[in-house]
Amino acid sequence: MVSVVVVDDQAVVRGGFAALLGAQDGITVVGEAADGVEAVEVVGRVRPDVVLMDVRMPRMDGLEATRRILAGVAPGEPPRVIMLTTFDLDEYVYDALRAGASGFLLKHSSPDELAAAVRIVAAGDALLAPSITRRLVEDFVKVRPVLPAAAAELTPRETEVLRLVARGQSNREIADSLVLAEQTVKTHVSRILTKLNLRDRAQAVVYAYEAGVVTPGPRR
Numbered sequence: 001m002v003s004v005v006v007v008d009d010q011a012v013v014r015g016g017f018a019a020l021l022g023a024q025d026g027i028t029v030v031g032e033a034a035d036g037v038e039a040v041e042v043v044g045r046v047r048p049d050v051v052l053m054d055v056r057m058p059r060m061d062g063l064e065a066t067r068r069i070l071a072g073v074a075p076g077e078p079p080r081v082i083m084l085t086t087f088d089l090d091e092y093v094y095d096a097l098r099a100g101a102s103g104f105l106l107k108h109s110s111p112d113e114l115a116a117a118v119r120i121v122a123a124g125d126a127l128l129a130p131s132i133t134r135r136l137v138e139d140f141v142k143v144r145p146v147l148p149a150a151a152a153e154l155t156p157r158e159t160e161v162l163r164l165v166a167r168g169q170s171n172r173e174i175a176d177s178l179v180l181a182e183q184t185v186k187t188h189v190s191r192i193l194t195k196l197n198l199r200d201r202a203q204a205v206v207y208a209y210e211a212g213v214v215t216p217g218p219r220r
Contacts, residue, residue, distance in 0.1 A: 002122040005031040005046065007039040007062065008054040008084065013107070017052060017084075017114065024115045036060025040068045049078045049122045052105075055085045055096070063096050070100040070199070080121040080200070097206050100199045102126045126202035153195055159213065161188040165201055166208035 004021055006029060008014040018029045031046045033039040035057040043051055051069065053062040066081050073079070083096045083104035096104070102121040105114065120126075154162065157178075164174045171189065175182040189201070198204050208214050 002027050002050060002118060003030045003046070003048040004028070004050045004052060004118055005033065005039070005043055005048045005079075006052045007033040007036070007042075007057070007065070008052075009034050009057040013054075020111045020114055021052075021118065024111075024118075027115060027118055036062060036065030036068075039065045043069050043079060047079070049080065050118050051079050051081045052118070053081050053083050053096075053101070055083055063099065066096050066101050067099045073100075073199075078122075080124075082117055082121055094206075097202050100203060102200050102202050121200075124200065126200045126205075154192060158188050158192050158195075161185060162192050162204060162208050163214050165189065165192075166205045166214045168205075 004027060006014050006018045006021070008017065011034070014032055014034070018032055021027050022029045030048050031042040033042045037060045039051065039053065039062075040060070051066075053066060055062045057065075062083060066083070069079060069081065081096070081101040083101050084107050085104055086107050103117070103126045105117050109117070160178065161174060164177060169177065171182050171185045174180070175185045178185070189204075192198075192204060193200065196204070196207055198207060
């Protein structure tokens with residue numbers, strides 16, 4: 001059973017998401033919060049697997065709440081944060097990925113997409129499949145200073161895998177591209193996250209762009 005806390009300043013939206021998730025098999029809503037301040041308190045008290053976090057809220061926005069919730073949480077450990085946004089391009093969401101959020105979801109997503117997103121991040125993966133995630137990262141990394149590359153301790157194969165992760169490929173797709181077993185790719189990804197002290201694939205994508213392992217390309 002995946003436990004979820006829903007955070008949104010609009011009671012109707014918050015209640016709607018809670019009702020939709022509560023009706024799904026294997027998902028239970030264990031708390032709600034109307035702003036970032038409440039979110040930090042509720043998450044600290046009930047310790048959910050996943051937090052569905054609105055971006056813009058009074059008192060404390062979703063970005064700061066995400067930072068506080070994830071502060072001191074070891075990579076790979078819950079909770080995992082999904083950012084909710086009305087807009088498909090939002091710099092707050094990019095900053096949230098850097099802060100450790102596992103991805104983002106548009107508020108008008110269908111109930112099936114919502115439930116799938118919760119299950120995906122609860123399983124330790126990140127919401128990287130939609131092309132919009134890559135577009136968001138590329139749009140904002142263009143206007144930010146590129147950080148010095150710090151991936152020297154990665155092996156050539158791990159660097160290659162990181163580059164494909166940043167391009168949005170799944171483990172299966174990477175395995176096919178490099179003619180490797182899927183389990184071998186999973187091992188490489190795990191080692192990459194450990195060596196770079198990253199929470200998940202979402203942070204790996206941001207790191208890869210900022211460190212210059214990959215560079216933004218033309219939109220498809």
